[in-house]
Amino acid sequence: MIFKEKIGVQSVRLAIGVLAGTVLLSGVAQAQEDKSVQKIEITGSNIKRADKEGTSPIQTITAKEIKESGATTVLDLLKQVPSMGTGGYNDTPDQNSFSRGVATASLRGLSSTSTLILLNGRRMAPSAYANPNNGQSALYDLNSIPLSALERVEIFKDGASAVYGSDAIAGVINFITKRDYKGGEVSVSAGANDDREFGRQNVNGTIGFGDFASQGYNVLVSLDVTKKQATSERNGSNDIQAEQYAAMNYRLNPYSSFASNQGFFYKEKSPNTKSFNVTGPTVINQTNCDASRKITGSAANGITPTSVLFGRTFCNYDLDQFNDVQGKSDDINFMAVGNLKINENLSAFSEVAFTDSKRVYRSAARTIDGRSPTTNFVVGGLGDPFQAILPVGHPDNPNPDARSAVVYRFENLKTGTDLENQNARLLAGLRGSLGSWDWESALLWNRSKRIETQYGFLYLPTLRKLITENRSLASLAADPTITKDLTNNGTSQIAQWDGKASTEFGSLPGGAIGFAVGAELRQEKLSISPDAANARGDILGLATTAIEAKRNVSSAFFEVRTPFMKNFEMDFAGRVDKYPNLKANFVPKVGAKWTATDSLAFRGSYSEGFRAPALSQVAPGGAQYFMSNVVDPVRCPSGTTPVAGADQTDCAKSMSGVGGANPDLKPETSKSLALGLIFSPTKDFDMTVDAYKLRQEGVVALADATFLLSHPANFPADYITRDTNPLNQLKDANGNPIPGTGPLLAVKTPWTNQGSTEVSGIDVDMKLRTNLGEYGKLTTGLQTTYLISYRRAEQPGQVERNAVGTAGDLNDFATSVGPIPRLRATLSGRWEKGPHSVNGAIRFVDSITQYRRYNNDVTYANGGVCHWGSGQTAGTPQLGGIPKYLDYYPDCTVPSWTTVDLGYTYTGFKDLTLGINISNILDTKAPYYPTTTAASIAQGYNSTLHNNTGRYFRVSAKYTFR
Secondary structure (H helix, E strand, O other): OOOOOOOOHHHHHHHOEOOOOOOOOOOOOOOEEOOOOEEEOOOOOOOOEOOOOOOEOEEEEEHHHHHHOOOOOHHHHHOOOOOEOOOOOEOOOOOOHHHOOOEOOOEOOOOHHHEEEEEOOEEOOOOOOOOOOOOOOOOOOHHHOOHHHEEEEEEEOOOOHHHHOOOOOOEEEEEEEOOOOOEEEEEEEEEEEOOOOOOEEEEEEEEEEOOHHHHOEEEEEEEEEEEEOOEEOOOOOOOEOHHHHHHHHOOOOOOOEOOOOOOEEEEEOOOOOOOEOOOOOOOEEOOOOOHHHEEEEOHHHOOOOOOOOEOOEEEOEOHHHHOEEEOEEEEEEEEEEEEEEEEOOEEEEEEEEEEEEEEEEOOOOOEEEOOOOEOOEEOOEEOOOEOOEEOOOOOOOOOOOOOEEEEEEOOOOOOEEEEEEEEEEEEEEEEEEEOOEEEEEEEEEEEEEEEEEEEEEEEHHHHOHHHHOOOOHHHHHHOOOOEEEEEEEEEEEEEEEEEEEEEEEEEEOOEEEEEEEEEEEEEEEEEEEOOHHHHOOOEOOOOOEEEEEEEEEEEEEEEEEEEEEOOEEEEEEEEEEEOOOOOOEEEEEEEEEEEEEOOEEEEEEEEEEEEOOOHHHHOOEEEEEEEEEEOOOOOOOOOOOOOOOOOHHHHOEEEEEEOOOOOOOOOEEEEEEEEEEEEEEEOOEEEEEEEEEEEEEOOEEEOOHHHHHHOHHHOOHHHEEEOOOHHHOOEOOOOOEOOOOOOEEEEEOOEEEOOEEEEEEEEEEEEEEEEOHHHOEEEEEEEEEEEEEEEEEOOOOOOOEEOOOEEHHHHEOOOOOOEOOOEEEEEEEEEEEOOEEEEEEEEEEOOEEOEEOEEOOEEOHHHOEEOOOOOOEOOEOOOOOOOOHHHHOOOOEEOOEEEEEEEEEEEEEOOEEEEEEEEOOOOOOEOOOOOOOOOOOOOOOOOOOOOOOOOEEEEEEEEEEO
């Protein structure tokens, strides 16, 4: 698995590293002096060497490239890298609530848990979350890395477990801060799009003093402050396909939600059945609202003739007013780095860092819906459900002779979430030399803390008085105890010691043999505690996450570099990691490089990797969650039409799940093969072509609810919870209730080692430097990632289908794969002359088809069917069925997306640099990405592939102190 390597002149010296084995990089990948030749240490190896070309490639993003990118955050920067796949989180308001406020990276689309993030060569503590979604169990928050303090970013796109251990299956991203910096600088920047939305401001300062070589010390201090203004969905919709979004998903339309503080009442069909008439004249609603909110249901609002809302006048509740496409945020990053020379053979180094990220998320007021029971949670299980069924004689019940289910929204309550993520990091170490050995040892402490305050959730002891005391809805809404402010806390922490030593010995025709050895001891802790009221089951419908766990991990590694000939070398590495309750895990790596001519070299590597189960997956406790659109195979076996006695909701059920811990989990394993060539026919042209193939086995994921429901005999009886009321069960031919056929309430889906993922592709990187004489110089580059295959099987033995170019979970409905574009590419250029510098980039993301072709071993006829096409087709249940979708997209494909960026920098003033960057200068709208439920992609586009800011301006100024 090989990526961009830069050859010739200074490009070489900024790019390539050797893959092989260690626990951590010494400090940062920083050049150090040998007595005879300058040797360096970079990401992927612990053996210092005179050049940076090795058996595996590294993409290096320099400080200059970071500035020219126009990125305001680390996430912005990484989204421009073609090899970044879907599977990471984007820190947007519609982000999954289990990890709000976190930004992550996903190399090769293998999820954020398979991409290890390093800061100056050492691990970061994962964020304090327990996300039950597949591939999100360990979240390394990019928000805790200050962009302005970075000297460079090294992206190691080869399987790196033999070097760094767990989580490095897809690769490693090493963020390297400035070192031995003298002087100071202050930068300010501000940005917004051409609608003056998505406002962002940044102020940062860096100061460094002391000269390590002459004075024996150096200290660098950096402070970075970033603010973002909130942009609402309505104000931020100009740069998506808003008209299509409105026409197909009925968002940004006059109608939003019928659930308001004017109740809807549904009459019970028969006493004590909890089954209600949901259509017809027996449904009664109130309309005591302002005339501006009254609406009559029609097809223009996406309301079908079969809906109870069709032709009915009701009070509309505008959900869009609470949706932001950019939330309000405030980030502060502080970092100090120090180096002290003790004597000629010994020096000390340290790091101190603190990050505080604050997010504000708005949300609509909470509702109650008595048409079905609401699952309530206690820590570790389920509490008593609540169903808003008004008794006969209740002051709000309009039916004098029957109970009524009520739908009501508590509009007057404060809502939303305030979130704060803090990250503290302390590092102290020594490095030196003893004889022919270079050595280094350090202690690291890193803690991530989450403080989350939620408003507006309903307090069950008060809410139950609606039924037990016949309290009116209005009186409950006015009761100050109807809601509680909830505070959830989480802490993730690592404490670690590492030590390593490297040397050279012997002599081969190509030079001395390099050798490195080292060890690491690490303690990991995770503590997540929900608010006490939520923990005891007093909050309506709010899942809990409760974990208290720690474990000790020990590791050892070795690495050998063997230059068998002047034009042929090999690397060998291995690492052993020992996790509690798991046998010691050994992973090897071998690499080779053959320099055929001065301008052509070939390289290759084979490595094995692993990812240990996350603490949240093996410790007691775990995350609870809700699922939607679940098909009940008992009550809706066709997937579209319920059986007699069932309801249409059984074909698209909303229900709860509990992600149970599994102490018997085994590590995920991987095998990676990479082959590449390096071609540099002239000093001004470099090209690398790297092919890779990686297979991941035993992927840890929650047990699949659909598989569980379809194969209940394979699981314990308590894994599926159904309503046991005989009145709600299906009936046999004699009218007798059939046990085990009541409506679904909840499922247990413990973590298990499941199927496999295999990905292969080709990376191409080219760079051309052109001297224009009196007209300056021009540097152009091309970076592409072309996927050949992306195959996933959720369970062992299932068919592995190639998902490239598709929405993977639609292409094969038995998988959980996201969209996989075949090609991502960036064509960039930079012209420099005197104080002027102009840079530009053309960025391309390939199209994504939306066809349903398979369901594991079932192949649909005629090449499949468009998932979002309206209507149903025999043999293809659960189609999306978005009206008008095929009118807009007859080829059933999300189109490719091409954007153009442009920037200009002027350095003609003494100590002052001015710059302007315009992203998406052609104002190309983000393509519409379909979804059946507006809540699942609230912005009408796919934020992992595209962005919704349109033409975006960023101006900056930097003053340098000498």
